[in-house]
Amino acid sequence: MTAVAEAKIKRRVLPSPVTGQEIVLVGVIVVLWAALAVSTPAFLTAGSIQPLLVATAPVALVGVAMTIVIITGGIDVSVGGAIMVCSVLTAKALVGTDGVSLGVAVLLSIAAGGLLGLVNGVLIAYGRVHAIIITFGTANLFMFLGLRIFGSGTVNGIPATLAFFGRGPDGRTLGIPHAFLITLVITAVAWWYLRHTAGGRHFFAIGGDAQAARLAGVRVQRRVLLAYVLTGVLVGLASCFVIAQGTSTLDQSVGSGKELAVIAAVVIGGTSIMGGRGSVLGTLLGALLVQSVASGVTQLGWRSQLSDLFVGIFIIVAVGADLLRARARRSR
């Protein structure tokens, strides 16, 4: 076989490194940023972009795992509740008499998140129930757990241990916020893993046809379990970002509605909700786009809730374009 033919086969097996959706998203973000820069001179400054990147990080980070979950044909609507549990637990540990160190806080949060993810994963993979139902249920359970840990009211006087992930000067290296940098690295690793390893391709196989994947030798249940545990782990890390972003107070609304924000970012990024197709790079761009809109709406002095309207429109346009492309592919 000639090298050319081999290369051809390789190209056919591997999906293209960037999807059309991602190119379009980059274009939209560039246009949006340009428009915002023209209308509000303060937009394209470090003081405006850095908080934007910090705010993007938690949604994009959880979005990486959510992308994998959705690629397997599942969904996790309990991440909002899980963020609440992890962040209140970590915040309480930070406030405690000794006050744990940065490393311990992160590990604690990740361990708590992983445990919650394990609960979801076991129920979904071995209980053989539709993921949306189970995670609706566990969302309530997690919220209960979180509120119980809160006790009454808010957690006050959180020390600045997590400033490494925060908005302040401690949270940046070369002007780039650490939270965003970490998210970027994890997204890159996940992109490589999903594209270039057998284990990563298995997630796509499960989402395409779980039965066929099983017959082809994929351990479907273990893979599915892994996807939800991974979600929990990244929720744990994202919770540290959430605490670091806030003031020294954590209130009971933490995590509320985050599950839909994450799913919106994933969907805008071009991942198919039916499973079998998707990209973590798109999710990162989707999260960045949503946050840019939110930031832009505020800076233009519009009512901040108006940004939700744009999120809705973006979802329709992004998925609608994808539907039209799929239709064109089929008719070709």
Add this chain to the structure above:
Amino acid sequence: MTAPTMKKTERTDYLRILLTQRIALLALLIVVVVVTFFINDAGGYLTAPYDFDYMSASLISAVPLAMLGLAEMLVILSGRGGIDLSVGAMVSLAGMVFGFAYGEWGWPLWLAILATAGFGAFLGAINGFLVSWIGFPALIATLATFYAYKSLAIVVNDQQPISTKPIQELFSLSKSVELPLFGEYVPNVPLGIFTFLLPTVVAVWLLLARTAYGRRLYAIGTNDVAARWAGLPVRDTRFKAYVYAGLISGLVAVVTVGQFASARPDAGVSGNGMALPAITIAVLGGVAITGGIGRVAGVVLATLLIVWLNAGILLAFVGNEGSQYQLLALGAVLVFAALLNGLTNRRYGGTTS
């Protein structure tokens, strides 16, 4: 056959009925819940008496819950991943329209209600158009409209609730009334049960069980492709399911405005929102998330179970702990019901209701 073996078969049959007939299971659970709280009440463990009067008064929270549960049922029945995440946002937005029409522009009540229901149906039609005619996955389409409707509801009146005098007087809609004829022998019942809930329940039941449309909806939910080849108008049928869900959401908006005595822009989306509990009620009521299976009676019984369970929990704890334990109860019941569905599917090949 000897007598003992016969007895054994009978016993397994009871188990089988409980597992496969969701209505039987729900009825049993309701009895268990009510008896448990009556015993607790008699023992003096509750902060206030749990009696028929209390149970009857707590039915006021069953009105929006059951109505939206039915709305979700219609949509989920239609199959192909049918679900409506936007019902809460539709309640918010339609509620604002009702607030303007009745509270600000002074329309007559019947016209305002009609307009609100119609507006809800229009919002549902947008969902239905996206899902059925364009082909969006329902989860995506209604996630998008959830964001859009929620945002519009808040922006339309600059985040301010409408609570003018006519709106405040609507609070009488949610007060309890004595039934005619035999009213003095039974507890007073919230008025909303008769003005909104019962008509909706009867209408949905008639729609599903007594019209050709109902048969078509079950058909397309069970097997989309077969229904198309059988010549059924699949798209139109699915589209209408979303319109009906919007219509019911519009009616719930009126109920909610009456309950709060104010048209609040975040009425349907604050906290946990209204969509999650509604989907929970539908699933608990035996509606299969894959479509084509589900009955009105299941949804109604599931609502009663959750409402009376929540009402009891509220009395069993002091302060806001009760509302926290309600989350626990809702989550546990949903996970339990889902796992039970999975078990039943494997053992008996599915529930019949």
